[in-house]
Amino acid sequence: MLDAERLEILTESAKYDVSCSSSGSKRVNRGGGIGNASVGGICHSFTPDGRCISLLKILMSNDCIYDCEYCPNRASADVKRASMTPEEICELTINFYKRNYIEGLFLSSAVCESPNKTMELLVRTITLLRKQYNFNGYIHLKGIPHADELLCMRAAHLADRMSYNIELPSEKSLKLLAPQKTRDSIMLPMKKLQAATIYDKENKIKKCARVIPAGQTTQMIIGASPESDGRILKLTQALYRNMGLKRVYYSSYIPVVKSSKLPQTGAGLLREHRLYQADWLLRFYGFDVEELCGEDDNLAAEFDPKCAWALKNLQLFPVEINTAPLETLLRVPGIGARGAYRIIEARRFCRLNFDNLKKMRIILKRAKHFITCNGKFYGADGEKMIKASLMLSDDMHRCEQLSIFSKPSETFAALTGEL
Numbered sequence: 001m002l003d004a005e006r007l008e009i010l011t012e013s014a015k016y017d018v019s020c021s022s023s024g025s026k027r028v029n030r031g032g033g034i035g036n037a038s039v040g041g042i043c044h045s046f047t048p049d050g051r052c053i054s055l056l057k058i059l060m061s062n063d064c065i066y067d068c069e070y071c072p073n074r075a076s077a078d079v080k081r082a083s084m085t086p087e088e089i090c091e092l093t094i095n096f097y098k099r100n101y102i103e104g105l106f107l108s109s110a111v112c113e114s115p116n117k118t119m120e121l122l123v124r125t126i127t128l129l130r131k132q133y134n135f136n137g138y139i140h141l142k143g144i145p146h147a148d149e150l151l152c153m154r155a156a157h158l159a160d161r162m163s164y165n166i167e168l169p170s171e172k173s174l175k176l177l178a179p180q181k182t183r184d185s186i187m188l189p190m191k192k193l194q195a196a197t198i199y200d201k202e203n204k205i206k207k208c209a210r211v212i213p214a215g216q217t218t219q220m221i222i223g224a225s226p227e228s229d230g231r232i233l234k235l236t237q238a239l240y241r242n243m244g245l246k247r248v249y250y251s252s253y254i255p256v257v258k259s260s261k262l263p264q265t266g267a268g269l270l271r272e273h274r275l276y277q278a279d280w281l282l283r284f285y286g287f288d289v290e291e292l293c294g295e296d297d298n299l300a301a302e303f304d305p306k307c308a309w310a311l312k313n314l315q316l317f318p319v320e321i322n323t324a325p326l327e328t329l330l331r332v333p334g335i336g337a338r339g340a341y342r343i344i345e346a347r348r349f350c351r352l353n354f355d356n357l358k359k360m361r362i363i364l365k366r367a368k369h370f371i372t373c374n375g376k377f378y379g380a381d382g383e384k385m386i387k388a389s390l391m392l393s394d395d396m397h398r399c400e401q402l403s404i405f406s407k408p409s410e411t412f413a414a415l416t417g418e419l
């Protein structure tokens with residue numbers, strides 16, 4: 001098989017993994033090496049559907065001995081198989097890096113021969129990159145469930161970030177759709193990595209010698225199994241609060257594989273988008289999962305989760321912008337985290353009016369229904385009118401093409417999900 005053909009198969013096979021946004025690494029170039037994951041972070045670029053494409057994202061092999069129902073690379077699938085050696089992946093990474101095609105590497109693999117054998121090859125690859133090629137660029141390594149703990153820890157000393165994918169939001173679904181994986185084979189290495197990062201921090205180990213300086217992430221497939229948004233977000237909340245994860249990624253199920261155990265239609269990008277918005281609210285806005293989901297334990301489709309929460313709690317609004325505490329401002333639709341901090345800072349010097357808020361890039365077409373400024377209220381009257389107005393402004397917003405000349409706050413919000 002030609003090298004180009006193998007490359008196509010292995011990069012194509014990796015595209016379903018979305019747990020690879022890169023940030024937070026402190027790895028610096030040590031004299032004469034190649035790459036630097038520290039200066040300015042890693043360049044991110046995102047495809048229109050939000051997937052990160054700035055890293056060389058590749059599988060070492062797609063020749064899997066496992067048979068996960070949802071996966072195009074599962075053992076029983078009739079697809080072309082390809083593999084690369086550690087040396088080939090190193091050559092490719094260095095060549096792409098030198099040509100400025102990539103800023104780093106996201107390396108994963110199907111389970112070939114055995115979990116330990118696969119993990120050994122992955123560890124060998126990044127050892128070569130770091131020690132032989134002196135590559136200091138960003139490396140995100142995917143952990144292989146059931147592989148030996150020692151291999152996982154060796155990898156953690158070389159990679160910037162690692163991820164063990166939870167894949168499905170419940171143990172029951174994991175058993176049904178990925179029978180060779182177990183909850184423990186995913187959660188135990190995650191716990192080990194967390195313990196190692198806490199140990200390094202507490203013992204003030206030098207930053208360059210710490211394990212996975214950019215932390216851990218994970219991914220869940222949405223819509224391949226029947227779990228509600230509430231169930232998914234509860235797991236997410238526990239992962240952030242108890243396991244110190246940097247990010248949880250959601251991948252909307254796409255029916256690329258025919259199976260009687262799987263739904264015939266995909267979950268759709270709107271559900272994925274709403275989950276990312278709710279995830280943002282859990283991490284930066286002080287919300288709990290219980291506040292965000294409706295009676296059916298799912299997120300509302302028609303409004304973003306913060307608007308949906310505010311509409312359910314209209315008795316708490318409007319709030320006076322000049323006196324409301326930070327935690328209340330963070331809950332106002334249209335006021336993002338940066339906006340809330342700006343308001344707190346600015347009102348130390350003067351009482352704010354609507355013009356001041358506009359200058360602070362508060363999204364007034366949303367916020368005006370939930371705030372007063374010096375006692376003045378310009379929002380719609382009653383739940384029905386507010387809903388109609390919000391829908392109208394959302395529709396107008398959707399019709400606008402996002403451009404590099406959009407207001408910075410809108411562009412930022414569109415890219416990050418800030419609400």
Ligand code: SF4
Nearest residue numbers: 064066068071074110
């Ligand atoms: S372990 Fe499962 S998800 Fe991973 S490549 Fe193999 S079949 Fe696919």
